[in-house]
Amino acid sequence: MANLKEVKGRIQSVTSTQQITKAMKMVAAAKLRRAQDRITQMRPYSQKLSAIIQNVSAGVDSSEIDNPYAEVREVSKVLIVVVTSDRGLCGGFNSSIFKSTKNLIAEKYADVEAAGNLVLMPIGKKAYDHFVKRGYNIVDDYHLMFGNLDFGHVMDAAEYAMKGFVEGEFDKVDIVYNEFKNVATQITRQESFLPIQNEATEEAEQTEVIDYLYEPSQEFIFSEIVPKSLHIQFYKTLLESNASEQGARMTAMDQATDNAGELLKDLKLTYNRTRQAAITKEILEIVGGAEALAQGG
Template structure:
């Protein structure tokens, strides 16, 4: 049985840990509110932008000529894997990494074996994990969260777009955690390039007449890059909100577990203390009896 001093030290240590997890939970909850507001405000815009592009580009020759819509035989692959910069968030990062590894195994195993698969890591945890596994990792944009904004994400999107247009990659896919609520994050995989229309053929401009100002070609030329950048920005904001939800949930569970452990340790402490007192009383009584019989 552990000594009273050891049990007291463990109780003090767990108390300190519980205070830290409580504070981290409160911080994550505050940041989650802002992150959740950001993604809920962006989602309708991103969806409408994608629908608009699909509708407007259906009859535009400029759209079909865009380098971002040119489908090619898939020899070279870029996966944009979005994780976080920090841990203490349960299985959040692990799930995104596993999602990317599953995608590689099921869809791009041949390209990986040929050395034609590269990872663009957004988030330090993903960069570290794939580097340990020996993947080709582009860490240029792994610190996006240190100053998260559309401008920083746009730089990552433009690099992927330029490399795709130059023929360095034949497909670009995004793997990230989609935010549902504080307790639920779902791993999503989306094709970023070449872009695919999300609008059904029945809803395309062939059945709707539009008046374009400026010209249809100018609108499509502007919409295509903007839609691609917004798609990546939405994925990053989704992942950011999902991270704080996962962290808040993990810290809440850690606080509960610390409380349960404290209950057990206090029970052990009281039992140990009672046993020590009983032993002392028995020793005193035994000594008194020995003196009386002497």
Template sequence: MASLKEVRSRITSVQSTQQITKAMKMVAAAKLRRAQDNILRMRPYAQRLNSILSNLTALAGEEAVSDYSVVREVRRVLIIAITSDRGLAGAFNSNVFKGVNGLVQNRYAQQAAAGSITVMAIGKKAHDYFGKRGPLLGDYQHVFSKLSFDTVREAAERAMDGFRSGQYDEVVMVYNEFRNVATQVVRAEQLLPLVPTEQPANAPATANADYIFSPSKEEIVQTLIPQSLKVQLYKAVLESNASEHGARMTAMDKATENAGELLKSLKLTYNRTRQAAITTEILEIVGGAEALASSK
């Protein structure tokens, strides 16, 4: 049985840990509110932009074919893995790692065997994990320290240039999609080549609509496509940012609860150990008194 000093030391240590996890939970909750507001404002814009692009592409027809919509035989693949800069977020980062590894095994096994898969790591954890397994495209391990559209745009442009030049035949993003505080879903979303947006069955027909374009509709489409691709990557980064704070808040809340349960167990052990020590001392005193009485 542990001594009273050891149990007291463990109680003090767990109490300190509980204070830290409680503080981290509060910080994550404050950051989550801002991140959640950002992604909730971003989603309608991204959806509307994709809808406008789809309508204009349908109107422009073959004249609007872009370098970003060319479908080639998939020989070289770029995977954009989006994680966080820090840990202590439960399985948040490891789920992305599993998602990338599963994607490679199930979809790009031949490309992996040929060594034709490149990873762009956004977030320090992804940079550390995939950097040990091969060269990375660019250095984006501190994107979340100053998260903005400009910081993500550079990564998007690098991926777009690689696809347009034929360096990559397919570009896929793997990230955590934010659902709520307790739920984050790993998504593998194709960024390039462009996939036609599926229109709902009851959507109004736009192919025959009478629009006036200035400049030409082809020029508008060619301008919107790069912007839409950058917005898609920025949206994925915002989703990951909100998911990170939600996962960390949940993990720290659970850690605080576990620390409380451990404290109860340690205090019970401390009281039992203290009671046993007192009982032993009483028995020793009684035994000593009896020995003195018998010696007389």
């Protein structure tokens, strides 16, 4: 049985850890509220912009409008944007991204990787550290983006992917990230960023196509609205991941706090039993000594 000093030291250690996890839970909760507000405000705008592009595209002759972001080519060079967090202590948030990315590579891009034409763009320090250690080709200019998550910085990363696709440096651009559903649930997504795909649903097909009046021209509208839509989509992805991270960390710290509480109960019970055993032993020694003295007298 452990001695009293050892058990007392463990109780103090677990108590200190519990105070830290409580504080981290409160910080994550505050950050989650801000991140959740940002993504809930962004979603309607992003969805409406995508709907407008699909509707406009449906009424435009593709032979008359050159959309370089929709060009479908044979896939021989691929960029995968991998979005994680900068820090850990958020449960399986990052490990699910690592697993999903590796599965995506193995299932769809094994030949591209073997040819040395697979490039990863990590956004988040955890993704950068993980894939650099494993020898992947890395774009290392954007992995610290969550330190200052604003639209201007995100647009730089989106422009890198978009420019690379248009110039033929990449034939396909995919994104792997965690989508925010609620505090306790994050959904790992693998989405195609480029080329732009027609995601028309049956409901959309039944909707009457709006006849738009273009000013100044269709070409100008497409050259302006399509890149903007891609910037918004990229920014929305990072906001989703940021909200998911804070939700995952809040949940993980809440569970850690509860686990520390359960461990403290066990340690205090052990401490009381050890203390009781020590007191009983001392009483027995005193009684035994008194009996020995009485018999000797």
